[in-house]
Amino acid sequence: MDSNTGPSPSEINPETYDAWFKKTVGRYADKAEKRLIAKFFRIRPGGICLDAGCGTGHFTAVLLESGESVIALDRSFDMIKYARSRHHIVDLVQGNVEALPFVADSFDTIVMFTVLEFLEEPRAALAEILRILKPSGQFVIGFLNRRSPWGILRQVADCWETFIGGTPVCTVGAEF
Numbered sequence: 001m002d003s004n005t006g007p008s009p010s011e012i013n014p015e016t017y018d019a020w021f022k023k024t025v026g027r028y029a030d031k032a033e034k035r036l037i038a039k040f041f042r043i044r045p046g047g048i049c050l051d052a053g054c055g056t057g058h059f060t061a062v063l064l065e066s067g068e069s070v071i072a073l074d075r076s077f078d079m080i081k082y083a084r085s086r087h088h089i090v091d092l093v094q095g096n097v098e099a100l101p102f103v104a105d106s107f108d109t110i111v112m113f114t115v116l117e118f119l120e121e122p123r124a125a126l127a128e129i130l131r132i133l134k135p136s137g138q139f140v141i142g143f144l145n146r147r148s149p150w151g152i153l154r155q156v157a158d159c160w161e162t163f164i165g166g167t168p169v170c171t172v173g174a175e176f
Contacts, residue, residue, distance in 0.1 A: 014055075014078055014081075015082070017055060017079075018056045018058060018082075018086070033059070033113070034062055036142065037059065037062055037063070037111075037140075041063070041111065041140055042109070042138060043066045043067060043068055044068060044109060044138075047068045047108030047109055048068070048069045048070075048071065048106070048107050048109075049063055049066075049068045049069065049071070049107065049108065049110070049111065050070075050072075050073060050109070050110045050111070050132070051070055051072040051073065051111050051112075052097045052100070052110055052111065052112045052115060052125075052129065053074055053097055053113070054072035054073060054074045054083060054089075055074055055083070055114075056082050056083055056087070057072060057079075057083025057084075057089045057092075058087070059113050060083060060089050061087040063111065068108075068109065069091070070089075070091065071091040071093060071107075072089050072091060072093070073093045073094075073095050074094065074095075075096050076094075077094055097112070097115060097119065097125040097128060098119060098120070098121045098124040098125045098128060100128040100129075100132055102132045103132070104131050105133070105134045106132045107132055107133055107134060107137060108134055108136075108137050108138070109139075109140070110132070110133050110137065110138075110140070111140045111141070111142075112125075112129070112139075112141045112142070113142040113143075114143060114144055115143075116141065116143050117143050117144050
């Protein structure tokens with residue numbers, strides 16, 4: 001656990017992690033993040049996609065709807081087990097994004113959502129991504145910026161819920 005970011009997603013109970021998407025702030029984030037996936041994720045006919053750091057498989061399930069073949073990877077056995085049972089994801093691999101278990105030039109598309117900011121060696125992970133991404137491939141990354149208005153809003157909402165109870169009602173007009 002990093003004292004600046006809290007526990008990494010792989011240190012959280014999978015049910016607790018997925019339950020966040022049912023909260024007011026989580027539903028808003030989920031909608032915005034899925035909108036961004038639709039905007040930036042390009043389907044490659046016959047392509048192979050890696051969801052690097054898939055967690056519970058929440059976004060892997062969305063990627064599978066694209067028709068591209070998707071392999072999901074996470075370092076947490078509990079997250080992989082949950083993803084398999086909850087979202088019926090078949091192609092799951094337990095592994096570390098800082099030392100990926102794939103040969104060079106394996107993937108047409110690699111997505112990494114809220115992973116990089118929790119890593120000990122983010123540069124190693126990026127080097128691994130570039131190693132296994134085909135030369136004409138695409139890399140879609142999403143990360144949390146703690147100092148952005150969205151990051152601050154999440155921190156306030158989490159504190160509110162923890163110390164006061166319930167979720168504060170707020171409207172954010174920014175496109176993420």
